[in-house]
Amino acid sequence: MPKVKYFKRHRMELELRHTRPPAELPKGFYWLPWSLQLLDLHAQVLCAGFAGETDAEVFPCLSNLQGCRDLMTAIANRPGFCPGATWLVANQHCSVATVQGLLDESGSGGVQNLGVVADFRGAGIGRALLLKALEGFQAVGVKRAFLEVTALNLPAVRIYRKLGFRSHKTIYREVEVKPAVPDHVGVGI
Ligand SMILES: CC(C)(COP(=O)(O)OP(=O)(O)OC[C@H]1O[C@@H](n2cnc3c(N)ncnc32)[C@H](O)[C@@H]1OP(=O)(O)O)[C@@H](O)C(=O)NCCC(=O)NCCS
Numbered sequence: 001m002p003k004v005k006y007f008k009r010h011r012m013e014l015e016l017r018h019t020r021p022p023a024e025l026p027k028g029f030y031w032l033p034w035s036l037q038l039l040d041l042h043a044q045v046l047c048a049g050f051a052g053e054t055d056a057e058v059f060p061c062l063s064n065l066q067g068c069r070d071l072m073t074a075i076a077n078r079p080g081f082c083p084g085a086t087w088l089v090a091n092q093h094c095s096v097a098t099v100q101g102l103l104d105e106s107g108s109g110g111v112q113n114l115g116v117v118a119d120f121r122g123a124g125i126g127r128a129l130l131l132k133a134l135e136g137f138q139a140v141g142v143k144r145a146f147l148e149v150t151a152l153n154l155p156a157v158r159i160y161r162k163l164g165f166r167s168h169k170t171i172y173r174e175v176e177v178k179p180a181v182p183d184h185v186g187v188g189i
Contacts, residue, residue, distance in 0.1 A: 049115025
């Protein structure tokens with residue numbers, strides 16, 4: 001029997017009719033709107049943003065580049081994909097953060113995979129990116145936004161709560177624990 005681990009997750013929701021602060025990036029950073037040519041860049045930033053994080057354990061596809069490419073391709077091809085809520089943040093050297101938007105069947109806006117590369121955290125980029133995604137939803141008439149967050153992910157929970165998201169449901173996600181590869185196994189022996 002494979003071993004499993006359970007991760008507690010909150011589904012959080014926010015009414016978009018309330019006023020929010022504008023999405024403003026720190027100096028030296030700028031917005032890159034969605035285009036299909038940027039799909040691979042989103043995947044690369046996604047991979048870098050979630051590397052070593054709890055969510056890469058919860059969603060193993062986030063722990064490697066091919067998994068992130070497959071995920072980005074799936075998101076961009078979903079009927080509810082919302083380009084206006086899908087953004088990269090870059091500076092003059094590199095791209096540092098990503099978020100994607102997906103509408104559900106009822107027309108609510110799901111914030112997906114908000115991720116900031118570790119070296120660029122704590123500067124307000126995550127918060128600005130979330131606000132930008134919410135602006136994108138509102139621009140196409142979405143009334144309510146939602147997201148899921150792992151309860152252990154306190155920096156993320158804090159951002160969401162501060163911007164008014166509230167927990168509406170608790171979900172337990174079952175994750176199969178892969179046995180560690182013994183380090184004495186060599187290649188080509
Ligand atoms: C969650 C995440 C997106 C936050 O991005 P960020 O750019 O660091 O966030 P910001 O700089 O905008 O911070 C917003 C607030 O969170 C606080 N914060 C940021 N990182 C924090 C940390 N490690 N510990 C405690 N608080 C933190 C900031 O102080 C700020 O609070 P303030 O408004 O009181 O000043 C980022 O940590 C990340 O990419 N994590 C890995 C991927 C992930 O788990 N994404 C969430 C998926 S649901």
